[in-house]
Amino acid sequence: MADQAAVGKASAGTDNSLPPGWDAGSESARLPRRGKLLQSTVDEDQVYAAVVQSVGDAIVTKALDGKITGWNRSAERMFGFSADEAIGRSIDMIVPPDLQGETAHLLERTAAGESIDRYETVRCAKDGRLLDVSLSISPVRTQSGTIIGAAKVVRDLTEQRFAERKFQLAVEACPSGILMIDAAGVIALANAELERQFGYPRSELIGKSVDLLLPERLRQGHIRHRSQFRNAPAVRAMGAGRDLYGRRKDGSEFAVEIGLNPITALDGAMVLATVIDITARKEAEAAIEAHNEQLRRSNAELEQFAYIASHDLQEPLRMVASFTQLLEDRYSDKLDDRARKYIGYAVEGAKRMQSLVRDLLAYSRVTSTEKVLKPVESGAVVAAVAERLSAPIRESGTRILVHPLPVVISDELELGQVFQNLISNAVKFRAADRPPRIEIAAERQRALWRFSVADNGIGIDQKFGERIFQMFQRLHERSKYDGSGIGLAIAKKIVERHGGKIWFVSAPDKGTTFHFTLPAKDQDQ
Numbered sequence: 001m002a003d004q005a006a007v008g009k010a011s012a013g014t015d016n017s018l019p020p021g022w023d024a025g026s027e028s029a030r031l032p033r034r035g036k037l038l039q040s041t042v043d044e045d046q047v048y049a050a051v052v053q054s055v056g057d058a059i060v061t062k063a064l065d066g067k068i069t070g071w072n073r074s075a076e077r078m079f080g081f082s083a084d085e086a087i088g089r090s091i092d093m094i095v096p097p098d099l100q101g102e103t104a105h106l107l108e109r110t111a112a113g114e115s116i117d118r119y120e121t122v123r124c125a126k127d128g129r130l131l132d133v134s135l136s137i138s139p140v141r142t143q144s145g146t147i148i149g150a151a152k153v154v155r156d157l158t159e160q161r162f163a164e165r166k167f168q169l170a171v172e173a174c175p176s177g178i179l180m181i182d183a184a185g186v187i188a189l190a191n192a193e194l195e196r197q198f199g200y201p202r203s204e205l206i207g208k209s210v211d212l213l214l215p216e217r218l219r220q221g222h223i224r225h226r227s228q229f230r231n232a233p234a235v236r237a238m239g240a241g242r243d244l245y246g247r248r249k250d251g252s253e254f255a256v257e258i259g260l261n262p263i264t265a266l267d268g269a270m271v272l273a274t275v276i277d278i279t280a281r282k283e284a285e286a287a288i289e290a291h292n293e294q295l296r297r298s299n300a301e302l303e304q305f306a307y308i309a310s311h312d313l314q315e316p317l318r319m320v321a322s323f324t325q326l327l328e329d330r331y332s333d334k335l336d337d338r339a340r341k342y343i344g345y346a347v348e349g350a351k352r353m354q355s356l357v358r359d360l361l362a363y364s365r366v367t368s369t370e371k372v373l374k375p376v377e378s379g380a381v382v383a384a385v386a387e388r389l390s391a392p393i394r395e396s397g398t399r400i401l402v403h404p405l406p407v408v409i410s411d412e413l414e415l416g417q418v419f420q421n422l423i424s425n426a427v428k429f430r431a432a433d434r435p436p437r438i439e440i441a442a443e444r445q446r447a448l449w450r451f452s453v454a455d456n457g458i459g460i461d462q463k464f465g466e467r468i469f470q471m472f473q474r475l476h477e478r479s480k481y482d483g484s485g486i487g488l489a490i491a492k493k494i495v496e497r498h499g500g501k502i503w504f505v506s507a508p509d510k511g512t513t514f515h516f517t518l519p520a521k522d523q524d525q
Contacts, residue, residue, distance in 0.1 A: 052072050053072050053073050055072070055153075057155045057156075058075035058077075058079070058153070058154035058155075059072045059151065059152070059154075060075055060091070060151070060152050061140065061149055062149055062150055062152075063149045064107065064147070066091045066103060066104070067088060067090055067091070068087050068088065068089055068091055069087065070087070071083040071086040075154065079094050079125045080125045081093070081094075081126050091103055094123045094125070095123060095124070096122055096123070096124050096130065099121065099122065102121065106119070106150075107150065110137055110138075110139050110147070111147055111150075113147060114139075115136075115137065115139065116135065116136065116137040116138075117136050118135075118136055119134065119135040119136070120132070120135075120157065121133060121135060131156055131157075131158045132156075132157040132161040133154050133155060133156055133157055134154070135152050136152060136155075137150055137151070137152040138150065138151050172191050174191060174193060174274075175193060176193060176274045176275060177191065177197045177274065177275035177276070178191040178193070178272065178275070179194050179210070179272075179275070180270050180271070181210050181270065181271045181273060182267075182271075183230060183269050183270075185209050185210045185226055186207060186208070186210070187207065187208055187209070190202040194275060197246065197248075197254075197256075198248050198249060199248045199249035199250060200249050204249075210222075211223075212247075213247060214246065214247055215246075229260060229262075229271070230269070235259075235260070235261050236260055244256050244257065244258055246277075254277055255278045255279050255281075256276060256277060256278060257275075257276040257278050258275055258276075259273065261274075317350050317353050317357065320346070321350035321351055324343055324346045324347050324350065325343075325347055327343065328343045328344075372411070373409050373410055373411055374409065374411075375407050375408070375409060376407065376408055376409070376412045377405075377407055378405040378406060378408050378410075378442070378449075378451070379402065379404065381412060381415050382405060382419050382440055383402075384416060385419045385423060386400060388420065389423060392424070392427050393427060396427050398426075398427050398430070398437070398438060399435065399437050399438070400423070400438045400440070401438070401439045401440070402439075403441040405440070405441075405442050406444070406449050406520065407521045409498070409519040409520070410519075411494075411498075415518075417490060417491070417494060418516065419453070421487035421490060422491065422514050423453065425488070426455035426512075429457045430455070430456075430458070431456065434456060436455065437456045438453065438454070438455050439453075439455075440454075444520065445517070448517040448518065448519060448520060449517065449518055451515065451516050452515050453513070454512070454514075455511050455512055456511040457511055457512060458509060459506045459508045459510045459512055460504065460507075460508070460512050461506075461507070462506065462507070468504075469488050469489055469502070491516070495516045495517070498519065499519055500517035500518045500519070502515065502516035502517075503515055503516075
């Protein structure tokens with residue numbers, strides 16, 4: 001249909017259905033006659049009609065009796081009624097039944113000369129859809145000033161309101177407390193979780209200072225922090241490194257974690273804050289810390305006991321072994337073979353106990369003394385260990401291949417203990433059918449060095465992966481391989497104290513490779 005016809009096509013062949021001043025015969029029908037109101041030419045009428053048709057908002061004109069006299073294309077799109085269907089009908093055709101009285105009230109205000117700006121309400125489309133709209137209504141006057149109707153601009157807010165409702169639903173469903181604060185620290189929004197956390201209904205929060213939710217002792221400092229944030233707004237956690245607390249309506253306090261997000265709204269800069277009640281987390285952390293402190297005290301007492309017991313047991317064991325041997329030497333001619341055998345058992349047991357005590361003492365020293373870690377040449381440490389073990393290495397015919405080794409952050413003596421345990425084990429558990437061979441290397445892994453000590457010995461079943469690092473655990477009979485079974489436990493304790501890990505890869509009769517990690521000297525690589 002023609003642009004002008006869409007604006008207002010006559011619904012009858014005469015002017016009888018129109019109020020005075022409305023023209024039914026022109027192409028811009030149902031618009032006020034230019035001769036009466038606009039004093040314009042037909043060309044201007046056409047331009048006027050084209051402008052009305054081109055705007056994105058619906059433009060509707062109506063007489064004082066509520067009948068529609070103008071209906072542009074945007075009104076057609078918005079409500080689904082064509083101009084032919086709309087013009088001449090009551091404006092109530094687009095008003096929901098429960099709002100029918102609203103149109104009469106608005107007409108009364110318009111007839112009294114009042115202009116109404118951005119009046120938000122609900123209207124309905126032809127298909128029954130409800131639309132959120134904003135109405136801007138102005139009286140239509142004749143040239144003499146007589147009000148003969150009303151013109152209104154209708155803006156569809158449905159999508160905007162839908163987005164707002166989705167935002168509101170998301171805010172209300174959020175498991176964290178949410179509040180929005182303006183630049184002056186006044187609360188503009190609060191969700192249901194925030195009400196639950198602080199015990200205030202939102203009616204008692206909106207429009208109040210956010211300081212209401214803070215303990216009094218923190219309010220002065222919060223003003224300063226809020227000012228700093230306003231000067232340099234950024235998404236961040238509030239109070240990083242500090243304990244934050246909220247104050248409930250009943251005066252009780254609780255630990256909180258707060259996230260701040262600056263946003264720009266139509267009415268200025270705002271801050272969206274999320275509030276998480278971390279009371280349960282704090283209680284759990286306190287319980288864990290108390291438990292850890294108890295464990296630390298217990299471990300310290302055990303280490304001290306082990307050290308003292310090991311040290312104090314050395315002398316009695318020496319006396320048992322020494323006097324038992326003296327007994328054998330002095331009265332050997334009076335002892336039969338069985339007595340000598342029993343004495344031998346006693347001496348052997350005392351010496352074995354001495355060895356266990358020495359190893360226990362060595363283990364306790366690993367954790368009972370604080371070590372200052374510093375750069376250590378691991379290659380020099382391996383060379384010193386090989387020199388100390390030169391006798392068993394030479395006697396067993398062991399060949400050791402040492403690749404270039406790095407500088408690591410360690411304690412030199414403890415690192416020597418690790419290598420000595422691993423190398424001596426490789427010599428001890430050698431295979432009978434091949435010459436022993438040990439290969440020592442290191443590989444960089446970010447901030448760590450991974451060392452490997454590989455041998456071609458009898459190997460270990462992987463199912464013993466945890467057991468061999470436990471104290472006094474042996475996989476073989478003592479008569480076949482000597483030792484107390486504490487060497488790898490000491491190595492594990494040392495490596496872990498250095499912030500590393502130790503493990504092995506092996507199979508029976510296939511040799512064993514022990515791996516362990518230590519911090520590199522230049523840890524930023």
